[in-house]
């Protein structure tokens with residue numbers, strides 16, 4: 001795929017966002033090994049950065065994102081402040097959700113990343129509702145729903161797709177097919193390995209692409225998003241990538257094939273985009289070093305902010321359930 | 326007797342059931358190949374021993390998993406299916422609530438559904454409320470589902486075997502924190518009857534009714550109270566449905582006071598049922614108001630201080646017991 005349509009500024013931004021996500025999660029990998037630095041299961045998008053950045057960069061700021069348990073990349077790409085995300089992952093009072101979300105339930109409505117659910121298969125029906133509101137109000141915006149290949153086996157996903165298609169709702173269903181659902185690989189949980197084929201079943205367009213090629217993801221998303229935006233109804237994108245680590249950092253990966261892992265590591269989306277930019281002389285070694293250093297500093301500042309922040313008061317657990325009326 | 330953790334005790338029950346009866350099979354997400362390697366997990370090693378016909382990994386499809394159990398049990402198999410974490414039972418609820426619980430009744434007693442749904446429960450993992458949510462009161466409210474919630478390795482084994490071979494649908498709740506707690510466990514085909522509570526500590530001043538992991542909170546509180554000269558009787562319900570009313574009522578008649586403790590939230594929690602039964606059937610014996618010690622009515626928080634705040638602890642129990650022992654609250658007979 002050529003770089004047609006992506007100007008150099010955008011490509012630089014895309015690369016920078018991918019580096020931010022990678023560094024942010026590399027830090028979480030390290031923190032997860034230290035007792036009590038971060039709380040709960042660290043479920044990371046390591047190796048799937050091209051999906052988050054390729055999709056989200058192709059959206060408009062008012063477009064809505066609904067995501068799942070593997071959300072960090074989606075949220076950072078959408079523009080969430082790494083400081084407040086990191087503090088939230090540490091369950092601190094200064095976190096983006098005051099320590100009520102933790103790593104798995106981050107919600108950043110101020111940047112239109114309105115909801116995150118760790119209930120597998122929940123994001124599609126939630127996204128249908130958000131898209132209905134957009135249609136109801138005649139808004140020019142669309143809703144992007146991230147869900148996994150494993151989630152495609154939940155009934156809720158089928159119900160959501162059928163309804164979205166029937167009512168021509170502006171939903172961009174993004175199946176982030178990383179080949180794994182926990183310890184079960186794709187052929188162990190679905191006979192149809194091309195999740196995109198399900199688009200036919202509901203009468204919506206579908207597109208599959210290499211999820212490790214950020215520009216391919218970006219371009220397809222642009223096209224698909226236009227379809228949704230023009231009132232023609234939902235689309236299904238299957239973005240093929242690979243979960244380069246365990247399900248979470250607590251997973252010893254004993255069931256994963258090391259050779260296969262190695263093959264995918266060679267196709268690392270950050271590395272391959274870097275090579276492309278280098279080969280096209282868009283960025284130099286000096287530029288890359290500067291981007292790395294800059295993003296490392298952003299992540300370090302986020303960790304310091306999180307470390308220095310207090311936990312929420314115990315009794316504040318009682319707050320935020322109800323709106324006082 | 327052998328020393329096993331609760332997780333290993335559950336594993337030995339599953340192993341025993343699979344070896345005793347060809348109609349028993351296990352299904353669920355990661356019950357065969359799991360992301361965990363811990364031998365204390367109940368399904369650990371069973372795929373290797375029994376093969377993929379009997380130990381079945383499923384897609385992430387809770388409705389289909391529960392439906393599989395209902396349909397297969399109607400055909401005479403004994404399914405033992407797993408719901409990974411308690412809140413996910415909501416996705417299986419139609420099959421359990423509208424089908425497992427009702428189809429036999431609607432068949433005029435013609436059908437039978439000898440299925441077991443194992444549910445992993447627990448607060449304390451910093452996983453938050455979509456993974457931690459004790460919904461036993463929901464299940465208990467459905468006529469037609471038995472509900473078992475053991476507190477120790479011995480009962481866990483004996484009750485799981487009884488559940489699997491019970492002719493009715495059973496929801497079997499496993500407190501995950503107990504998976505690593507060791508205890509003496511009987512070998513072989515050992516069964517604990519469903520519907521029988523146990524007095525795990527005898528006492529004379531006040532009855533405390535609990536179940537699951539909270540039983541240990543109660544026992545800890547009992548030790549503290551003992552040093553103050555207050556004698557707490559602790560009842561472990563073990564089975565919530567059908568409830569062993571007489572065990573609870575006999576104890577209240579002896580002590581005249583009742584505290585109910587659970588890790589689930591207070592409002593409409595299982596404790597409310599126990600309190601109502603005490604009021605209806607042991608009113609004359611009660612010397613003081615019945616008190617509930619339960620989680621506050623909020624989702625389970627993730628942040629460590631808030632998660633700790635949520636979980637009822639032994640201090641709350643001792644405080645409640647002291648309150649009902651206070652001479653000023655005693656009912657004039």
Ligand SMILES: Cc1ncc(C[n+]2csc(CCOP(=O)(O)OP(=O)(O)O)c2C)c(N)n1
Nearest residue numbers: 070118119120148149150151180181182413
């Ligand atoms: C309803 C429900 N069932 C089970 C789980 C446990 N669980 C969390 S992630 C996961 C695998 C999901 O696979 P996939 O949708 O492909 O997403 P991935 O983890 O690969 O990003 C499972 C089974 C859950 N969170 N919610």
Ligand SMILES: [Mg+2]
Nearest residue numbers: 148149178180
């Ligand atoms: Mg997956």
